Amino acid sequence: MSTVMLENESSAADQDLSEAPAIEKASYRTVGEIESANPIMSARDVQVFYGDKHAIIDVNLDIGANEVVAMIGPSGCGKSTFLRCLNRMNDTIDGCRVEGAITLDGADIYDKRMDVVPLRARVGMVFQKPNPFPKSIFENVAYGPRIHGLARDKYDLDEIVHTSLEKAGLLNEVKDRLDSPGTGLSGGQQQRLCIARAIAVSPEVILMDEPCSALDPIATAKIEELIDELRENYTIAIVTHSMQQAARVSQRTAYFHLGKLIEVGETSQIFTNPRHKLTEDYITGRFG
Numbered sequence: 001m002s003t004v005m006l007e008n009e010s011s012a013a014d015q016d017l018s019e020a021p022a023i024e025k026a027s028y029r030t031v032g033e034i035e036s037a038n039p040i041m042s043a044r045d046v047q048v049f050y051g052d053k054h055a056i057i058d059v060n061l062d063i064g065a066n067e068v069v070a071m072i073g074p075s076g077c078g079k080s081t082f083l084r085c086l087n088r089m090n091d092t093i094d095g096c097r098v099e100g101a102i103t104l105d106g107a108d109i110y111d112k113r114m115d116v117v118p119l120r121a122r123v124g125m126v127f128q129k130p131n132p133f134p135k136s137i138f139e140n141v142a143y144g145p146r147i148h149g150l151a152r153d154k155y156d157l158d159e160i161v162h163t164s165l166e167k168a169g170l171l172n173e174v175k176d177r178l179d180s181p182g183t184g185l186s187g188g189q190q191q192r193l194c195i196a197r198a199i200a201v202s203p204e205v206i207l208m209d210e211p212c213s214a215l216d217p218i219a220t221a222k223i224e225e226l227i228d229e230l231r232e233n234y235t236i237a238i239v240t241h242s243m244q245q246a247a248r249v250s251q252r253t254a255y256f257h258l259g260k261l262i263e264v265g266e267t268s269q270i271f272t273n274p275r276h277k278l279t280e281d282y283i284t285g286r287f288g
């Protein structure tokens with residue numbers, strides 16, 4: 001596999017990334033195309049701090065319509081932190097500060113006037129561990145549309161619940177027991193229930209943080225198929241530790257390293273012909 005250093009003349013491996021000063025603008029440049037032809041979300045000069053710790057350094061990235069962007073990189077490189085910036089989940093963490101600009105359909109999501117409750121419906125999230133509410137299967141999916149006032153009446157709500165379960169590939173398995181607790185489903189079913197819950201409020205973007213890491217290969221395959229189908233209607237950003245998964249489900253891949261977005265490009269290019277040495281070291285298993 002050839003390594004071509006283009007934008008970054010010196011190997012980034014030579015730089016001491018861990019000793020990064022508080023803000024070191026223009027000290028590195030992401031290799032590859034950070035822009036999308038049709039961006040739904042755009043992050044520009046994003047910095048995230050946990051107290052004094054500079055966890056995300058100068059990240060610029062677009063997430064385009066109907067694409068799946070995979071975020072990969074070694075543990076602790078900032079994948080979850082960056083993902084959480086995209087729907088302001090970091091707001092809930094004490095001492096966490098986000099700088100820079102993140103837009104959704106051109107509007108700054110960190111603007112004071114932006115209400116985070118509807119924002120988190122527009123940019124939904126699916127976590128590593130399935131976390132259904134301690135309620136029935138029906139209520140898990142109905143909850144969001146109800147609090148966001150998306151259903152006109154009981155029949156409408158029923159329709160939204162069924163459609164969401166169908167889109168999440170779960171309806172056939174649960175249609176006869178919608179009143180049973182969501183927590184009584186298998187892990188893979190619970191994760192699809194959480195996806196149905198996210199879809200039920202008609203999001204534009206779905207963020208997934210290692211959604212298959214607690215699942216067996218069969219449940220994982222189902223979720224991966226689902227991600228591919230969901231791409232028709234939604235934009236998806238997925239964090240994964242599985243490079244095979246990133247290669248299977250995504251069109252673009254972003255490689256993070258110690259808080260920096262080192263390289264981004266078409267998934268096939270990243271996995272067959274990475275341009276940055278750090279990306280190559282990671283995907284060839286030499287590191288991480």
Ligand SMILES: Nc1ncnc2c1ncn2[C@@H]1O[C@H](COP(=O)(O)OP(=O)(O)OP(=O)(O)O)[C@@H](O)[C@H]1O
Nearest residue numbers: 050053055073074075076077078079080081082093
């Ligand atoms: N709540 C927090 N308070 C302080 N530091 C944090 C917090 N969450 C994350 N960090 C730090 O920020 C950095 C990035 O963490 P993050 O969880 O985003 O990494 P990650 O790439 O998702 O890792 P993993 O693959 O292990 O999930 C790490 O150094 C981590 O220790």
Ligand SMILES: [Mg+2]
Nearest residue numbers: 079080081209
């Ligand atoms: Mg993480």
